[in-house]
Amino acid sequence: xxxxxxxxxxxxxxxxxxxxxxxxxxxxxxxxxxxxxxxxxxxxxxxxxxxxxxxxxxxxxxxxxxxxxxxxxxxxxxxxxxxxxxxxxxxxxxxxxxxxxxxxxxxxxxxxxxxxxxxxxxxxxxxxxxxxxxxxxxxxxxxxxxxxxxxxxxxxxxxxxxxxxxxxxxxxxxxxxxxxxxxxxxxxxxxxxxxxxxxxxxxxxxxxxxxxxxxxxxxxxxxxxxxxxxxxxxxxxxxxxxxxxxxxxxxxxxxxxxxxxxxxxxxxxxxxxxxxxxxxxxxxxxxxxxxxxxxxxxxxxxxxxxxxxxxxxxxxxxxxxxxxxxxxxxxxxxxxxxxxxxxxxxxxxxxxxxxxx
Numbered sequence: 001x002x003x004x005x006x007x008x009x010x011x012x013x014x015x016x017x018x019x020x021x022x023x024x025x026x027x028x029x030x031x032x033x034x035x036x037x038x039x040x041x042x043x044x045x046x047x048x049x050x051x052x053x054x055x056x057x058x059x060x061x062x063x064x065x066x067x068x069x070x071x072x073x074x075x076x077x078x079x080x081x082x083x084x085x086x087x088x089x090x091x092x093x094x095x096x097x098x099x100x101x102x103x104x105x106x107x108x109x110x111x112x113x114x115x116x117x118x119x120x121x122x123x124x125x126x127x128x129x130x131x132x133x134x135x136x137x138x139x140x141x142x143x144x145x146x147x148x149x150x151x152x153x154x155x156x157x158x159x160x161x162x163x164x165x166x167x168x169x170x171x172x173x174x175x176x177x178x179x180x181x182x183x184x185x186x187x188x189x190x191x192x193x194x195x196x197x198x199x200x201x202x203x204x205x206x207x208x209x210x211x212x213x214x215x216x217x218x219x220x221x222x223x224x225x226x227x228x229x230x231x232x233x234x235x236x237x238x239x240x241x242x243x244x245x246x247x248x249x250x251x252x253x254x255x256x257x258x259x260x261x262x263x264x265x266x267x268x269x270x271x272x273x274x275x276x277x278x279x280x281x282x283x284x285x286x287x288x289x290x291x292x293x294x295x296x297x298x299x300x301x302x303x304x305x306x307x308x309x310x311x312x313x314x315x316x317x318x319x320x321x322x323x324x325x326x327x328x329x330x331x332x333x334x335x336x337x338x339x340x341x342x343x344x345x346x347x348x349x350x351x352x353x354x355x356x357x
Contacts, residue, residue, distance in 0.1 A: 015093035017060060022082055022090055025063060025070050031099060032076055033107040035120045045081030060091040062109065064102035073106040103128055104135060122147045126157050156225045163221040171217065185210055193239045202246045
């Protein structure tokens, strides 16, 4: 009998439609072409999934099988919407391939359909295409037309990746003398930017987190390509920014120290008792002054606070006065006699009749 031929291997480029458990579908940032997902779109899709009556309201998502894991390539909004709608399964088109193929497939799929890429998304996809062995072979004009960017932008991005690779090589070759990881990181940055390690430490303390190496190197590479600066000038620009931030913060701290109210010294129990007694005496003296001002206002017939006789005796009032003020009491009593006599004279005068109009 003739032997039966073995079944042909499935074509990796041809997907198979499968229903997968959502918990088995993984999301990786290096595949996601967009910077952010649109929450309004997710809510709209979630409503469609929640109200579906046994049918699929949206097309299947594209998933790549890499080894034994499934990774979403196209359909990130639909996947999040299905999770929000409490679905446990989702219909998927499953491809066989690698993570790089999943990234390439998803980026191209979103160019053909779905929401329009933002400028940030286009830059993100461009950088990934330039790092991809297959897509990087295309010309600057071809990639620019594909992503809706100018060939100049694509050329600068290509130069930036080349400069970034050179900067990473330089970074890895920097000498290390410190033993602690944090000190090594700060030493790396200080040597790379030719700045004092104390400036790096203070800069990280101000921002409350270590400087990200990838972000630092990308900033240098971007200044080299977008601003046409040399590597030394790009480093000098970032170094100047760091030193300015540290210097400005030091000036702010010096001003705060200069105008800060000094903290009062800690008092002993005896000093606290004396302080409370002095506060009580000052309060009673203020009450006495208020009473005298009210009395003078009545004598001068001008608006003043209502006269409220004090609820304490003359001895209390005298005791409330400071020692140096008590010496003025005799003179005040003479003036008081004069005021009292003036009042008696005024009260003894016959009242003038009111004019007849």
